[in-house]
Amino acid sequence: MPPDRTDVLQGTLDLLVLRALAIEPMHGWGLAQRIEQMSGDVFAIQQGTLYPSLQRMKRKGWVDSAWRVTENNRRARYYALTGLGRRQLDAERAQWERTAGAVNGVLNWAE
Amino acid sequence: MLTELLRRLRSLARGGREDAEMEQELHFHLEMETEKNRAAGMDAREARRQAHLRLGGVAPVQEAVRDARGVRPVSDAIRDVRLTVRSLRRSPLFTAVTIATLSLGIGATTAVYSFVDGILLSPLAYRQPDRLMTVQLVIPELEQFPVWNVNVRSVDAWRRACETTCRELTALQPTSVLATGGTPEPLDGARVLPGIFDLLRVEPLLGRFFRDGNATAGSAGVAVLTHGLWQRRYGGDPSVLGRVITLDDRPVEIVGVLPASFRLPRFENLAATDGWTGRADIFEPLAWTDFQVRSPGAFDYLALLRLPPDVTADRATVELNGILDDAFASTPLHPRAHVLPLAEQVVGAARRPLWLLLAAVAAMLLAACANVSNLLAARWLERSRDLALRGALGAPPRDGMLRALRESLLLAVAGGLGGVLIAHATLHVLLAAAPVDLPRLDEVAVDGAVLATSFGVTLACGLLCALAPAWRASRVAPMEMLTVREAAAGRRGAAPAWLVGLQAALGVGLLVVTGLLLASFVRVMQTDRGFDVERLLAADIQLSHPRYPDPGDLTRVYADVLRGLEDTPGVLAAGLVQRLPLEGRSFIDSLARADDVRPIVEWTLANFRFVSPDYPRAMGIALTRGRMFTEDDRRRRPIVISAEVARTLWPGEDPIGRLVRRGGQDPREVVGVVADARVVDLETAAGFVAYVPYWELPRRQAIVVVRTESDPGAMLAAVTETVRTVAPGLPVHNIRTMDGVLSRAVAGRRFQLSLTGAFALAALLLVGLGVYGVVAAAVERRRTEIAVRLALGATTRRVFGMALGQGMRPVIIGAVFGLAAGVSGGRAAAALLYEVAPHDGIVLGTATLVVLAVALAACLIPATRAVRTPATMLLRSE
Numbered sequence: 001m002p003p004d005r006t007d008v009l010q011g012t013l014d015l016l017v018l019r020a021l022a023i024e025p026m027h028g029w030g031l032a033q034r035i036e037q038m039s040g041d042v043f044a045i046q047q048g049t050l051y052p053s054l055q056r057m058k059r060k061g062w063v064d065s066a067w068r069v070t071e072n073n074r075r076a077r078y079y080a081l082t083g084l085g086r087r088q089l090d091a092e093r094a095q096w097e098r099t100a101g102a103v104n105g106v107l108n109w110a111e
Numbered sequence: 112m113l114t115e116l117l118r119r120l121r122s123l124a125r126g127g128r129e130d131a132e133m134e135q136e137l138h139f140h141l142e143m144e145t146e147k148n149r150a151a152g153m154d155a156r157e158a159r160r161q162a163h164l165r166l167g168g169v170a171p172v173q174e175a176v177r178d179a180r181g182v183r184p185v186s187d188a189i190r191d192v193r194l195t196v197r198s199l200r201r202s203p204l205f206t207a208v209t210i211a212t213l214s215l216g217i218g219a220t221t222a223v224y225s226f227v228d229g230i231l232l233s234p235l236a237y238r239q240p241d242r243l244m245t246v247q248l249v250i251p252e253l254e255q256f257p258v259w260n261v262n263v264r265s266v267d268a269w270r271r272a273c274e275t276t277c278r279e280l281t282a283l284q285p286t287s288v289l290a291t292g293g294t295p296e297p298l299d300g301a302r303v304l305p306g307i308f309d310l311l312r313v314e315p316l317l318g319r320f321f322r323d324g325n326a327t328a329g330s331a332g333v334a335v336l337t338h339g340l341w342q343r344r345y346g347g348d349p350s351v352l353g354r355v356i357t358l359d360d361r362p363v364e365i366v367g368v369l370p371a372s373f374r375l376p377r378f379e380n381l382a383a384t385d386g387w388t389g390r391a392d393i394f395e396p397l398a399w400t401d402f403q404v405r406s407p408g409a410f411d412y413l414a415l416l417r418l419p420p421d422v423t424a425d426r427a428t429v430e431l432n433g434i435l436d437d438a439f440a441s442t443p444l445h446p447r448a449h450v451l452p453l454a455e456q457v458v459g460a461a462r463r464p465l466w467l468l469l470a471a472v473a474a475m476l477l478a479a480c481a482n483v484s485n486l487l488a489a490r491w492l493e494r495s496r497d498l499a500l501r502g503a504l505g506a507p508p509r510d511g512m513l514r515a516l517r518e519s520l521l522l523a524v525a526g527g528l529g530g531v532l533i534a535h536a537t538l539h540v541l542l543a544a545a546p547v548d549l550p551r552l553d554e555v556a557v558d559g560a561v562l563a564t565s566f567g568v569t570l571a572c573g574l575l576c577a578l579a580p581a582w583r584a585s586r587v588a589p590m591e592m593l594t595v596r597e598a599a600a601g602r603r604g605a606a607p608a609w610l611v612g613l614q615a616a617l618g619v620g621l622l623v624v625t626g627l628l629l630a631s632f633v634r635v636m637q638t639d640r641g642f643d644v645e646r647l648l649a650a651d652i653q654l655s656h657p658r659y660p661d662p663g664d665l666t667r668v669y670a671d672v673l674r675g676l677e678d679t680p681g682v683l684a685a686g687l688v689q690r691l692p693l694e695g696r697s698f699i700d701s702l703a704r705a706d707d708v709r710p711i712v713e714w715t716l717a718n719f720r721f722v723s724p725d726y727p728r729a730m731g732i733a734l735t736r737g738r739m740f741t742e743d744d745r746r747r748r749p750i751v752i753s754a755e756v757a758r759t760l761w762p763g764e765d766p767i768g769r770l771v772r773r774g775g776q777d778p779r780e781v782v783g784v785v786a787d788a789r790v791v792d793l794e795t796a797a798g799f800v801a802y803v804p805y806w807e808l809p810r811r812q813a814i815v816v817v818r819t820e821s822d823p824g825a826m827l828a829a830v831t832e833t834v835r836t837v838a839p840g841l842p843v844h845n846i847r848t849m850d851g852v853l854s855r856a857v858a859g860r861r862f863q864l865s866l867t868g869a870f871a872l873a874a875l876l877l878v879g880l881g882v883y884g885v886v887a888a889a890v891e892r893r894r895t896e897i898a899v900r901l902a903l904g905a906t907t908r909r910v911f912g913m914a915l916g917q918g919m920r921p922v923i924i925g926a927v928f929g930l931a932a933g934v935s936g937g938r939a940a941a942a943l944l945y946e947v948a949p950h951d952g953i954v955l956g957t958a959t960l961v962v963l964a965v966a967l968a969a970c971l972i973p974a975t976r977a978v979r980t981p982a983t984m985l986l987r988s989e
Contacts, residue, residue: 028136029143047140048167048175051133055179067132077136 013053015096016043018081018089021063025080027070028054054079062088133176137169195517205490206522209483212877213526213572216479218533219870221557221565222541223472225534227465228564229555235454236374236554238312239417243376243453244424246280246414246431248446252712255798256699258449259410263403265446266304266414268438269431276427279417281307284397287812289653292357295842296344297653299390300337301375302397308335310417311373318352318367321396332363332395338371340392360658363395376415376453377550407442416450424450443712457550464863467940471621475870476568478617478877480575481610485884487519488579488610492888498584511584519580520573527569531562544865546858579610608921611881615925615962616932618878621871622958623933624940628864630954631945635857641788642692643731647849648817648830649691653842665809668838673723675837676817679829683818686726687805691814691849693856696791702799704760705770705778717756717799718790719773721808727751727785729818737767737783740804748807750779753800757784773801793856794945816849823848863943875965878922882969886918890977897977907978914974915967922966926959933958 020026020034031054032045057063062085068078081089141162148158166172199206234240248259266282273280283301290296305321320335336351345351355362375391403409418427431448439445491498491511498511535557545552652672659665669687676685690697698721701714720726724739736757740749750771757766770778790797805813815834819826827846834843854861890897897910937949947954 027139029140033147046167047144047165048172051137051172052175052179055176059180074139074142075135076139077132 012096013045013049014057015089015092017050017053017057018062018085018092021079021081022086022089025078027076027078029076031079057085060088061085129180130173130177133173134169137166137172141166141169191514191517192521195514195521199518199521202490205486209486209522210525210529212479212483213523213576214529214533215873216476217527217530217565217569217572218537219530219873220469220472220476220568221530221534221561222538223465223468223866224564224568225538225557225561226541226545226549226555227469228558228561230458230461230549230551231465233554233560235376235457236372240454241452242418242420243311244416244418244427244450245376245453245456246416247449247451248410248435249449250444250446252444253716255716256696259446261412261414262406262408262410263399263412264405264407264438265435266412267399267404268434272434272437273430275419276422276430277416278419279306279310280414281310281416282397282412282414283307284412286395287653288358288393288395289360289842290344290356290358290393291360293344295840297651297842297844298340298358298392300393300395301391302395304397307415308369310415313369313373315367316370317349318365320367321394332358332361333366334358334363335367335369335394336365337369337373337375337391337393341368358393358395369394374553376457407439407444415453424452443710461549463939463942464859467624467936467943468863468866470936470939471624471867471870474617474621475874475877476572477575478614478874478881480572481614481617482877482881482884483519483522483572483576484579485610485881487515487522487576488583489884489888491515491580491583494584508585512581515580515584516574516577519577520570523569523573523576526572527565530569531557531565534561534565541866544862546862547855548859549862608885610921611878611885611918612921612925612928614874614878614881615922615966616929618871618874618962618965619926619929619958620932620936621867621874622961623930623955624936625864625868625871626954626958627933627937627940627944627947627949627951628860628867630947630951631943632857632860632864634946635793635860638789638793640692640793640853641732641786642849644849644853645731646819646821646823647730648819648823648826648846649849649852650815650817650830650834650843650846652813652815652834653844654811658840659811662809665811666806668841669723669805669809669813671837672815672834672841673725675833676815676830677725679826679833681820681826681829683820684725684729685723685815685817686729687723688726688730688814688816689721689805689808689810689812690790691816691852692730692788692790693793693852700774702756702771702773702801705772707772711774715759715799717773717801718797720790720800720802721805721810722802723805726802726816729816730788731818732788733786735784735786736765737781739783744782744804745806748777748779749782749804751783751785751802752781753797754784754787755796756799756801757781759799771801773803779803793853823850860943875962878962879965879969882918882922882966883972885921886914886970887973889917890914890973894977901978910978911971911974914977915970918970919963919966922963926962929962930955930959 016035016039017031020031020038023034026034028050029047032047032050035045036043054063054065058065058079061082063079064082065077065079067075070076141159144162144165145155145158148161149155153161163169235243237243246261248261248265249257250259251257253259261282266280269277269280281304283303285299285301288298288300290298303321308315308320315335316338318335321333334356336345341347341351345354351365351368353364353366355364357363416427418424428448428450431450435446435448501510502508538555538557542552542555654665654668659668673685673687676682696718698719699716700719701711702717703709703711703714707714724741726732727734727739734751735754737751739751750773752760752766752771756771760766760771761769766781766784769781771781772778785802788797788800789795790800815830817823817826817830831843831846834841901907901910933955934950937944937951941949
């Protein structure tokens with residue numbers, strides 16, 4: 001892993017996954033690539049944590065999965081956002097923006 | 112919560128498929144990553160390696176996904192159980208022995224508990240059974256036998272005067288009638304006041320019960336059949352209603368049939384009625400005459416009371432007593448009401464023996480658990496190195512204990528299943544062996560409540576058995592185990608010594624109780640009964656009213672029957688009596704010297720027996736003075752008294768020719784004295800017994816006794832045949848040998864003794880196995896050391912000493928506790944003991960010696976093996 005890349009912030013993986021899936025249904029590997037790409041290759045997804053996270057979200061009903069054929073004619077499990085997942089994305093995004101705003105507020109505090 | 116559980120279960124069920132899909136998915140992921148790496152210029156191997164590294168391995172991800180699915184604990188548990196099963200399968204002998212031990216223990220406990228549950232714990236099968244009471248009378252003036260059943264005078268007074276308490280008070284009189292018309296069959300049953308079925312809250316299956324109007328003396332007969340009789344004699348035919356049948360040659364109309372579930376409460380303790388078995392076939396309405404109401408005696412009725420919801424037994428007693436005061440004001444007896452819960456009356460006598468049996472079987476089960484625990488601990492000792500290794504690799508110590516617990520619970524569950532099967536299969540054997548006077552035997556079954564209890568017992572066993580192995584598993588020091596090979600283990604026992612001590616204590620305790628019961632049994636059997644049970648037959652005969660209307664007819668028929676029997680080849684003597692020895696007291700009246708001036712109520716009560724002149728000879732009761740009455744005495748009033756009467760009334764004098772009085776009657780002349788015989792029951796001296804000629808009180812029911820030359824069983828047919836020839840149509844029933852009567856009298860003791868004895872033997876065997884296990888394991892571990900010592904000149908005696916010390920110390924300590932437990936067990940069983948004290952020295956000593964001897968033998972076998980170990984053995988094993 002190149003030294004300038006960083007782990008996904010604790011607790012934000014779900015948010016990133018939900019956001020990526022909001023674009024279109026994807027399989028696990030594709031999801032990892034897409035998130036890294038969307039982060040401007042800043043984030044390195046720990047691929048091993050992606051699948052348990054997907055499993056958890058599936059259990060909560062935020063995503064759904066189905067086996068489909070990829071463009072290279074391979075079978076892969078695709079994950080898609082559900083209605084519930086979309087609402088969750090909104091909620092997590094609002095939460096994130098509040099947190100980020102607060103963190104920025106602290107950092108930019110003029111003395 | 113529930114949906115979550117269901118989801119988990121579903122996902123568990125689908126677990127295999129989910130796992131396969133995830134594997135496929137990860138596989139796809141790796142392929143994609145590999146391709147990407149290759150596109151970036153890596154060679155095939157490096158590309159694949161980097162892909163794996165990036166993912167972090169398939170298995171850990173799989174694990175993490177399973178965790179996320181939330182099935183991990185369940186699937187882990189299943190895996191653990193599988194592992195445990197596999198490890199148990201690897202030692203089939205060990206597994207079989209432990210499961211068999213636990214099966215037998217739990218099986219015996221379940222079977223005994225089903226008795227306790229069916230007889231003592233489950234409520235009587237009536238609605239609101241706790242409101243049902245029996246009422247008896249305590250008559251202070253009759254201090255020898257103060258407790259009596261009720262009589263017509265008391266019941267009549269209660270029903271007239273008592274308003275709140277006795278809204279539901281009823282009485283019944285046990286009867287035995289002869290059904291003719293078809294096969295003659297004696298039927299047991301009762302005459303009952305009409306309210307009895309309402310009081311017991313039963314509805315007729317067919318027809319109706321009695322109306323109040325039925326209960327007037329002399330009215331046309333009606334009867335209600337029990338379900339059993341209806342099925343047996345009338346083939347379950349519904350058209351039986353309205354049919355007129357013949358009972359004692361009276362026409363009686365069947366008006367109703369009781370449901371199969373109906374049971375007449377068994378008043379074993381109460382019944383003092385001739386030949387009444389407590390079985391019920393048929394009920395007729397009870398009616399009484401003014402003469403009976405006026406009579407102060409005749410305490411022949413059983414009274415049942417259903418307490419109103421707001422009335423306590425004490426308040427009822429007060430009200431009943433107030434009425435008795437008025438009703439008996441003018442009589443010499445002043446009875447008090449004795450109100451007792453029906454359940455207590457029915458099962459009270461069975462309570463202590465059954466709880467004792469349960470305690471005995473529980474002790475045996477505990478000893479069995481100790482043994483299994485011991486075996487498991489030994490297994491864990493073998494695993495010490497394995498455990499130490501795991502510990503060194505970072506397994507938490509908890510793991511070993513959990514594994515031990517799992518193993519023992521699994522064994523216990525298997526044992527519990529086996530135990531329930533054993534209990535189910537052997538219950539009928541126990542029921543057949545159970546004494547018939549044990550109440551509610553038909554309600555004993557391995558049912559839901561029993562199963563729930565044995566499940567609880569099973570879990571408790573699992574936990575108990577886990578104690579020693581868990582203790583062992585948690586005591587492994589990795590360093591020590593990995594460096595020193597066997598010496599370290601040798602210093603620690605395989606199992607805590609207190610386990611063996613516990614077994615020894617239980618063994619001694621059970622043996623002491625068994626010994627006390629055995630000594631009692633032997634002493635009861637050796638008691639001088641005063642009569643001879645060998646080759647003696649007894650049979651009930653019953654003369655119906657219309658065929659022999661005149662009392663003179665009765666004595667004539669009896670005389671004919673006796674003569675016929677005496678003339679039958681193979682018969683040595685024949686006699687007639689109204690109540691057999693050992694079958695309870697009856698015909699009690701006061702007896703005193705004719706010159707006694709005290710009021711009659713202060714006289715001594717005696718059991719009167721109305722007998723034929725040859726009765727003592729047939730029964731084997733020795734005539735010690737004077738003579739029996741003869742046919743020539745018919746015009747006189749002779750009496751034969753027991754030795755006890757003679758000793759008390761005329762100490763040191765000859766009673767022959769003296770005069771005595773029975774109650775208020777004219778004086779009688781004593782013509783003979785016979786030996787004291789246990790005419791009432793086997794375990795208490797009969798007190799005063801007096802014999803008077805049967806022709807003075809001819810009754811329609813009598814018992815003939817026949818002393819035979821050879822096997823009485825072979826004479827059954829001849830006896831029946833003789834009676835039939837002499838008196839055609841005279842039913843002979845309930846033919847029994849006196850041996851059988853005696854056997855029945857000690858059936859309760861035999862049952863208690865054989866079960867307790869079996870449990871004690873099992874415990875003894877377990878003590879032996881336990882000691883053997885401990886010593887053998889110790890010797891095995893120290894084999895090298897022993898060989899070295901012997902090679903260096905130690906005597907075999909020292910080696911024996913070591914083995915004995917190891918095995919016998921806990922046993923001796925345990926035995927001391929066992930003696931204390933046995934003595935308190937004996938105290939609790941005091942009611943069952945006969946002429947033996949709970950701390951009887953011989954019993955205590957023998958029990959201790961037996962346990963010590965077994966333990967000693969168990970020590971010597973492995974010790975002998977140890978001293979025979981040749982020193983070369985040392986070289987080889989190193």
